[in-house]
Amino acid sequence: MWKRSTLKKTARKHVKAGYWRMISVCFLIATLTASYPLATTFFSQHTLTAQYQTKSAYMPEDSNSEVLNDTIEYISDDAGTEEALDSYSFRIADILIDLYTNASSAVFSALRAFNSLLLDPLSYSTLFLIIGVFLSFGYQFFISNLLLVGEARFFLEIRNYPQTRINKIFYLYKLRFIFKPAWVMFCRSLFQLLWNFTIIGGIIKHYEYSMIPFILSENPAVGRKNAFYLSKQLTHQHKWKLFLLDLSFLGWKCLSILTLGFLDILFVNPYVIGTKAELYMTLRRNYVLLRSPCYEKLNDPALEHVLSEDELLISKALYDDSQGPYTKIAYFAPAQYPAFLYSIQPPEYAVKAPLKIQQKYSFMSLYFLFFAFSVFGWLLEVGISLLRDGTFTSRSLLTGPWIPLYGLCGICILIVMRKLSAKPVFVFLLIMGMYSLLEYAVNWITEFGLHIRLWNYSSYLLNINGRIYMGGTVAFALLGCAFFYSLAPRWNRLFLKLTRKKRIWLCILLTVLFAADILFSIFTF
Template structure:
């Protein structure tokens, strides 16, 4: 048996001990997955247009509300209900849809494609929205769902290991163990979507399936059928109590709406996630102790039992004899889960020495990373546009696959913040400030030269003179941190393995193409 009050007390205690690790975890999950959609409202809010657009559905940055209400208006055209596309009802519906949804979604990508199909002739251009749906689908399966499992793993370990790293949310990527958990989570989403058509059945199944990500976080190898059955058994006679636990947070969620999701981001999400992790720990402990059917699948005893130093030394000695993947790397991080004892081990080639993000970069490395990060930015934004708007164009003034603002931003980060590598919160804040100034000045200069801004953010709530969008600056700050802490060191490692002459040749070729693209863009414009 478990009591709601006890669960919440333990969660608050855990938050006091590890709040500054929980906060970035929930922030990353909110920004990178479809969870915690209300939390991103503060960053993504756009001014309501007051009417449904009659243009083609695919417009860069089209809010989810317009995609939904545009479809509804077209289907209801000529009926007495056609008037919903104007006035207060439209604005309220638009706000609710945008509050509780995210842009990276198969459903909304499908709606945009449907709108395009209803308004345009079928042509080869339809390939772009179709690719957008595919990208959204793959993102949901191999990124969003995998990160959700990683989030559960972080909170489960954080209960007993006070130094659990934020990077734990990527643990399945580090293990190179993705297809099976992705398949189980996909089936969970599919079955849940089908049950949702029955409404009541959807609510019941939501709570019946709710522990599947936790079970996968503990044992990623568990079979699909076994995971579903085990979640069902763990939740037997607990669904109503779990519902009441969720209901007890309703006051916090309502209060968070008045802050446009900011309270969720700063407090409610870590609190709820801690409560749910603690509840799972209680349920699994009772299930294992009672030797109920299938309890052997809950095989991670180190989530409850923290090994002593002597146990770790003995285990490591025995592990070395097995020539496992961590043989050459000592893994005794204090206050962290002993990963070399986890039931799933990475392949030997996936085990690497720790990344030295504070390394020095020579001139050739800076030149190379500027180009690579510019190309990376173009690819990233092209994928985002495909998913959210079904188009490829409109992201750059150049013809080629370059977004120089990414390269300038990445180079400045390496030059200015490398020495602050051990202060990630400060680095994130400075990245945010740097990008805000950089994009504002870029738009300002381009507007002076051409008479128009490269990107107009005037429709967004958090904008400065339409030249910079603070929600986008938050996303860029995350990308900047990824570049500083992981991407730049890894890319540079591979680059440095080439001979000096090859490195020089690569830079020459990249810059000749880049200069030619600039020249062509200036002449044609």
């Protein structure tokens, strides 16, 4: 048996030991998935007056509550529907909807497409929104659900390995083991959705399925049938206690709502998920000790027992005989899980030399990366605009496919952050500040110098004069970290594979195209 107080006490101890790592992981999961929408509310929540503002410049997409209200109006024949939606009670409901739903949710993507289909079924906007629905479901299938498994893996490891890396949430991609856990998680979401229509059955199944991400994180090779069976067995006769465990966090959730989700990121999410990881390990330990059916599927004893140095050396010597991909590169990182002992190993082509994050980029490399990140930023923003809003929107004054603001920020990141790579949280905060200053300056210059407002964030909370807002700076900071730690080293590696002559001609070509675009934009302004 287990006690809530014991689990929560142990979880608080682990949160204290790995505080910044846990915060970073929970923040990434909240940002990259639709699982914890409350945690990002404080920097992305629409104001209640957003729908009445004049859209003289591009404004962010409608909030989820506005999308739902539009759907109700379109399918309702009652003349009083619009007045009812403007009532105080519906305003409160709008706030709750925006607090507990995510704009990237596949459900709300489908509602946006449905609304557009009713208004203008033959438009390109509707077509792009329909495509966006399929991409949203694909994102949930191949990314969101797998990241939840990665999050579970991180919290299981950090209990005994305090130096567990943040990138552990991407471990299934590194293993190139994607489809089986993605299918199991999809079935979990689908079955849960169907059971939710029965209300009581949905609550029961929520707790019955709650251990599936942890089971997959321990052994991704578990099939759908065994994953559901093990989760059912682990939670058997514990569902009421699981409900009471969730209820015990109600006070923290109320405080989190008062801070618009800020407290969720700083403490509540790591605390809750850490407690559930402790619960899984407790239930798992009892299940394995009893040799219950299918217990052999829970096959990662290193989560429970930390091997000594001698045990690691013996295991390494035995592993060398297997000629696996980690044979030559396995090492014993202090306070980190011995990955070469994991039950699933990546294919040899996936095991590559680590990226050189602290490398010093040459002038030609920086020049190339300026254009590469500018084009990448344009493609990203235009793609999101097309698929989410069904509109082709670019905040670049240039005609060509680049946003120089991205390139400028990228170069500043590579120059300033080179010696700070060991402090990712500090790098993230610095990128937020750097991007905020540059974006505010660019918007101010274009607004007062050229009388053009490129971007209007006035419909969001935590914005400054509509020129910058917290959500945008946080999103770019995440993208900037990805550029600094992953994209730039990889792009530079590919760039350096070219001969010096080809690199020079490539830079010349990019310069000519960029200069021509500037001249064309000036004459057509």
